[in-house]
Amino acid sequence: MSIPWIIKYRPKRIEEVVGNEESKKKFIEWLESWVKGKPTYKATLLYGPAGVGKTSLVEAAARTYGYDLVELNASDQRGESIIKRIVGVAASQGTLMGSMSRRIILLDEVDGMSEEDKGGVKAIVEVLEKTRQPIVLTANDAWDPKLAPLRSVCLMLEFKRLKQWEVVKKLREICLREGIEVDKEALEFIAKRSEGDLRSAINDLQTVSQGRRRITIDDVKWLPYRNRIEPIFDVLSMIFNAKTVATARRALSLIDVDPDMMFEWIYENTPSQLTDPRDLAIAMENLAKADLFRSRVKLLQRWELLSFVTELMTGGVAVAKEATKSKWTPFHFPERIKFLSSIKSEREVMNSIASKIASRCLTSRRTALSDIIPYILFILRSNPDYGVKLLKSYDLTSSEIEFLLGKAGVASIEAPRKRSRST
Ligand SMILES: Nc1ncnc2c1ncn2[C@@H]1O[C@H](COP(=O)(O)OP(=O)(O)O)[C@@H](O)[C@H]1O
Ligand SMILES: [Mg+2]
Structure with missing residues (x-):
């Protein structure tokens, strides 16, 4: 889980780079012109928006055609002397072992070259004149004035947003x-x-x-709110890793979220973060107290009690973490909030399920809700296979069945089976 998928699924071969077929084809033709010893251009400039596969294409091409890749990217310093030293040397050296050690030189995101990289562009142009190895430049904005000297000497290949x-x-x-x-x-x-x-x-x-x-x-559905959510992850991480009440509490002051909302986030993530049951018991106890104060604040308008709420829900959770072994666990979005933001409200789904059950059991929707569904949830917990069969006989849709499984705390009927097969 910890390895980012953009790395895990980075294209290894050219064919795995999707989209921009025309530019990809021209890029490959250009590389082949080097193999034939008659390069049409000394360099290409791949330009276009981020995340469309410019860097991936160069890396995949190097792998596919057996080139070594010499790469200088935006985090490297790329001033005049460095370009000349590293790129200049790599580009001018003949190959030691014949065709086996060909290399591609990649200067990634050249439009990101900063003031400190002064003279970098000029140095690139000089290196291009002498290079004996293909050089690839990439940029988001090819029309950046400082890149003007490069545009006239590079094969310009545009990469568009993917479809x-x-x-x-x-x-x-x-x-x-x-x-x-x-x-x-x-x-x-x-x-x-x-x-x-x-x-x-x-x-x-x-x-x-x-x-x-x-x-x-x-x-x-909640992804559009992610920008607002990422800071919450930071706050949660500070709280769950704080050693003192004061640090945990301070985390809250970093962002402007409503304490009720923050409470949901902490409450939702506590069981997965505090895996030792002793720690969890203490944390939940403190959260229960925080919740109690929270309702007093609201009901009685006793605002002076608010500091107990924040102290208990932050520090109360932080200091509970004693026996739990530290390991990175992802935070997740509070179920209670997510349901509110989903298209159909939980109640609507529940009502539709109850109507179906009611007509089958010749009873009212109300009875289905109050008497039958709780019983079904119990069956789902103790014998999910049987429960699902039962629900199917009531003509529930698969998303309604998923919904009830979620309610019963059985994440999905498929998941445990798959897992047990693979382990
Ligand atoms: N066209 C593509 N085909 C396959 N994967 C891609 C493509 N574009 C982006 N990716 C994925 O996104 C990640 C970042 O792409 P990258 O090549 O760095 O984009 P760019 O250089 O255009 O900003 C890659 O590691 C890969 O996982
Ligand atoms: Mg890139």
Whole structure:
């Protein structure tokens, strides 16, 4: 889980780089012109928005054609002397072992070269004149004035945003390899949101897949709020790793979230973060107290009690962590909040389920809700296979069955089976 999917699924071969077929083809032709010893241009400039596969293409091409890759990227210093020393040497050296040690020189994101890289562009132009190895430059903005001297000496290849179906296709492949079942709607939602940036789409997919074997539209609906959510992850991480009440408490002052909302986040994540039952018991006790004060604040308008709430829900959880071994566990989105934001409210789904059961059992919807559904949840917990069979006989849809499984705390009927087979 810890390895980012954008790295795990980075294309290894050219064929795995999707989209921009025309530019890809020209790029390969250009590389081949080097192999034939008659390069059309000394360098190419691959330009276009982020996350469309410019860097990946160069890396995959190097692998596919057996080139070594010498890479200087945005985090490296790229001033005049460095370019001349590293790039100049790599580019001018003849190959030692004949064709076996050909190399591609990649200067990634040249538009990001800073003031400190003064003279860098001029040095690149000089190196290009003498190079005996193919040089590839990439940039988001090829029309940046400082790149003008490069434009006239490079083969310019534009990379556009990927099409929605191209993004969907790649995401689907990843799901298949990860053993995740995913609804078409959910994939389309992620793809659309990415605006053709496959890197961000893959990151989104990984985020929503945490702890899930099946992804529905409801699981991805909250992604647009992610920018607001990421700071919350930081705060949670500070709270769960704080050694003192004061540090845990201070975490809250970092962002502007409503304490009720923060309470949900902490409450939801405490069981997965504090895996030792002794720690968990103490933390839950403190959260229960915080909750009690919270209701007093609200009901009695006793605002002076608010500091007890914050102290207990932050420090009370932080100091409870004693026996739990430290290991990185992802945070997840509070179920209670997620349901509120999903298209259909929980109550609507529940009512529709209750109506179906009611008509089958010749009773009222109300009785189905109060008497039959709790019993069904019990059956689902003790014998999920049988419970699902029962629900199917009531003509419930698979998403309604999933919903009840969720309610019963059985994540998905498929998941445990798959897992037990593979272990
Ligand atoms: N066209 C593509 N085909 C396959 N994977 C891609 C593509 N574009 C982006 N990716 C994925 O996103 C990650 C980042 O892509 P990258 O090549 O660094 O994009 P760029 O250089 O255009 O910003 C890659 O590691 C890969 O997982
Ligand atoms: Mg790149």
